[in-house]
Amino acid sequence: MSVTSQHSKNRVPSGNKTGRDLFYEVFREYAWKDIEEEIYAKTASDVRRALQNTKRNLEDFKALISPAARPFLEQMAGKSMQITQRRFGKVIQMYAPMYLSNECQNICTYCGFSLTNKIPRRTLTDEEILREADFLKNKGYDHILLVTGEANSTVGVPYLKNAIRLIRPYFSNISIEVQPLDTDEYRELIEEGLYAVLVYQETYHEECYKIHHPKGKKSNFKYRLDTPDRLGEAGIHKTGLGALFGLKDWRTDSFFTALHLKYLQKKYWKTRYSISFPRLRPHSGGLEPKVVMTDSDLAQLIFAYRILDEDVELSLSTRENMNFRNNIIRLGINSISAESKTNPGGYVVDPQSLEQFEISDERSTEEITDMVHDQGYEVVWKDWEKGY
Structure with missing residues (x-):
C-alpha cells in the first residue's frame, strides 16, 4: 500500500487551514488507484462493522459501497429507510427542471448539447420563460431548477439574473444547473433570489475527465472541482453534488463525492447539501456507458449515502425508470422530479x-x-420561504 493510500485511510477532510485552501488541495492527497483498491478489498466483516457503528466515517462508506456489501442489501435498505423516516418523515419533495437554453461552448462526449452536435440551438425569450413557468406553477410546483448549456455570451450572469427576476413571483425556491461561476457572480444571483446551485463534477478521475471534456471552459478540471468552495464563500443556501455514472468506476467516483461532501460540510457548515445520482442516458449521437451501473448497484449506493449521512438530501430524477423510482422512494430518497x-x-x-x-x-x-x-x-411542494 502506498503512503498516499495509508494516509487516506485515517484522514479526515481538514477544511480550511490557511483561509484560502480549496478542495483541490485535499483531493490531491488521495490517489484514485489506491482508493479503488481499498474499496474492492473490503470484507464482510468491514460491512458488518459499518452497519453496527452509530457514527460512520468514510472508511465505513467504502465498505458499504464495496462488492462485499452486496449480500447485505436488505439490511442496508432497512437501515436507510429507518434513518430517512426519522430525519425527514414520510414525505417526498417534488421539483421540476426548466430548460432555458441548449447553447453550449463546451465539447462533452456524453451530452446532447455538446458544441460538436449539429443541432438547432435555442434560448428562451422572456415571454417564453413566463409561459413555461406558468405551466409548471399550475401543476403545483414551487421548487424549480433552471438549466442551461454553458455559453457565457448567451446565457451568462445577466441572462440568469433576468430569468430569476421573471420567475421569482411564481416560485419560492429557485435553483440553477448552469456553467460554474465566480464567487462574486454567485453573490449577484443570490441577491436576486437564487436558493441552490447544482454542479456535478461528472467524474473525479482527472485523466478521464480530460478525455470527456476536451474543449471549452468545462475542460478546466480544477476550476470545476473548486466551484462548491466558491458557492460556500458566496453564502449559498444549498449546493448539489454528484458524479455521472458510466464514465469511470462508480464506487471510486462515489467515494470522492462523499469526501467532497464531508469537506464542504465542515468548512461551509451553514450550507445545506444534496447528492444526485445521474446514470448516463442516451442522446443524439451519444456515448455508450463505459462502466455499467445496475439498478442493484444504484440502490446500494443510495443506501450507503443515507447510512453515512442522515442530513444530506438524496435526489433522484426522471432519468431512472418507473419501477425503480416507485420502490426507492421509501428507502432513502427524499427529493424527486416529475414530468421532466x-x-x-x-x-x-x-x-x-x-x-x-x-x-x-x-x-x-x-x-x-x-x-x-x-x-x-x-x-411536499414547498418547504422554504425567502422571508424566514
Missing part, C-alpha cells in the same frame, strides 16, 4: 426541440403524486 422535459421550452413553447438526454420515467405530475400517496407518503 430536458429541452428548452419543452413543456409548452417547443416540445419537439432536441433533448439533452432521454428521460425514462415519463409519467405525469399527477401520476407521480398518486404513486407517492399510494405508498403512504406525502408530497
Whole structure:
C-alpha cells in the first residue's frame, strides 16, 4: 500500500487551514488507484462493522459501497429507510427542471448539447420563460431548477439574473444547473433570489475527465472541482453534488463525492447539501456507458449515502425508470422530479426541440403524486420561504 493510500485511510477532510485552501488541495492527497483498491478489498466483516457503528466515517462508506456489501442489501435498505423516516418523515419533495437554453461552448462526449452536435440551438425569450413557468406553477410546483448549456455570451450572469427576476413571483425556491461561476457572480444571483446551485463534477478521475471534456471552459478540471468552495464563500443556501455514472468506476467516483461532501460540510457548515445520482442516458449521437451501473448497484449506493449521512438530501430524477423510482422512494430518497422535459421550452413553447438526454420515467405530475400517496407518503411542494 502506498503512503498516499495509508494516509487516506485515517484522514479526515481538514477544511480550511490557511483561509484560502480549496478542495483541490485535499483531493490531491488521495490517489484514485489506491482508493479503488481499498474499496474492492473490503470484507464482510468491514460491512458488518459499518452497519453496527452509530457514527460512520468514510472508511465505513467504502465498505458499504464495496462488492462485499452486496449480500447485505436488505439490511442496508432497512437501515436507510429507518434513518430517512426519522430525519425527514414520510414525505417526498417534488421539483421540476426548466430548460432555458441548449447553447453550449463546451465539447462533452456524453451530452446532447455538446458544441460538436449539429443541432438547432435555442434560448428562451422572456415571454417564453413566463409561459413555461406558468405551466409548471399550475401543476403545483414551487421548487424549480433552471438549466442551461454553458455559453457565457448567451446565457451568462445577466441572462440568469433576468430569468430569476421573471420567475421569482411564481416560485419560492429557485435553483440553477448552469456553467460554474465566480464567487462574486454567485453573490449577484443570490441577491436576486437564487436558493441552490447544482454542479456535478461528472467524474473525479482527472485523466478521464480530460478525455470527456476536451474543449471549452468545462475542460478546466480544477476550476470545476473548486466551484462548491466558491458557492460556500458566496453564502449559498444549498449546493448539489454528484458524479455521472458510466464514465469511470462508480464506487471510486462515489467515494470522492462523499469526501467532497464531508469537506464542504465542515468548512461551509451553514450550507445545506444534496447528492444526485445521474446514470448516463442516451442522446443524439451519444456515448455508450463505459462502466455499467445496475439498478442493484444504484440502490446500494443510495443506501450507503443515507447510512453515512442522515442530513444530506438524496435526489433522484426522471432519468431512472418507473419501477425503480416507485420502490426507492421509501428507502432513502427524499427529493424527486416529475414530468421532466430536458429541452428548452419543452413543456409548452417547443416540445419537439432536441433533448439533452432521454428521460425514462415519463409519467405525469399527477401520476407521480398518486404513486407517492399510494405508498403512504406525502408530497411536499414547498418547504422554504425567502422571508424566514
